Amino acid sequence: MSGSVQDHTGWDENSRCILAIAANADRESFARLFAFFAPRVKSYLMRSGADAAEAEELAQEALLAVWRKAASFDPARATASTWIFTIARNLWIDGIRRAKRRSQMVDTSWDIEPVEQPGERLIATDTERSVTAALKMLPPDQVEVIRLSFFEGRPHAEIAERLSLPLGTVKSRIRLACGRLRKLLEDLV
Amino acid sequence: MIIQHHPSEETLLGYAGGALPGPLASVVAMHFEVCLACRAELSLWEKVGGAFLEAMAPAEMTSNALERIFARLGEPVREPAEKKSRERWIGPGIWYTPLVHDKDQGTRLYRLRARAGTKLPTHGHDGRELTYVLTGEIADGDRRYGPGDFLEADATHEHEPRVSGDTECVCVIGSEGPPRIPGIAGLLLRAFF
């Protein structure tokens, strides 16, 4: 058990940054994580309905939590991205001072960026690559309904109304998309 | 504990992505505590979340954001103060404990304790209502819900939960919109909240 903590070589760059924070309170590693994740956490929160100021504040809180909770990060159980995503999500769920109701859906078509962003991007893990690849294998209309369920969390009936689709179509699209994604992920992960 | 009723896929996805309002998410989280199957499903979707996060187009942070965090590293962690709430009698055989009321979202989290045979107050059909059974048994139509079970009010069906079995039932409910109780109990409840 204790030996594995020392051996960071097997883990991806992001995970090693978190482990370095846990082991040595390493600020340089934190700065690297911050540069990559803070802007994306902010972006995720804005997509979820936060305004820019609230998203900024919560993104800072999330990264602060990454620093504080680094010791509880277990790279064998979750990738850095998944771990940070859950931290940000939980902060968002618990966000008490949510100023305005998320009454309108954020109109953002879902773009999955090309993976390579030299200089800025840390190394993505195989798992995340797989998930990203799996998402790319889904037809866009299925990714769209997943996105709406996932980020907007609206009942299927409401999604149907927004997309002007019959409820049955939305339900079957979500079922199809979930099934395919699960299958792809189970094979990959 | 034999769990028979789980959150729907849309509820699980809403939780995984962070879209479910806090009080509703709390109820789902209680089910995750006891349900391995749903936890496995959740962890799958959290991986999707991680991938979504990586693929996000970055939003610009304020220029001194990192410095501001570095300045806060030594700050003591503030735990939110535990709010004490009292159980209230709201009608024959029913006791109500408010846990969270988010006025902006119009969402609530509360605990109900009800005697065997009691009809549970429901919120009507203007929002979602998620229930987690702690003890006892609830019957809704021909379905029975025991400890660990998750009950999701479906707007398309008549929803008339009552305490079945012969012990009292304790459950935690997250709802959009205030609970609706007919008659005197409803008046009492509205007077309290």
Ligand SMILES: [Zn+2]
């Ligand atoms: Zn379950």
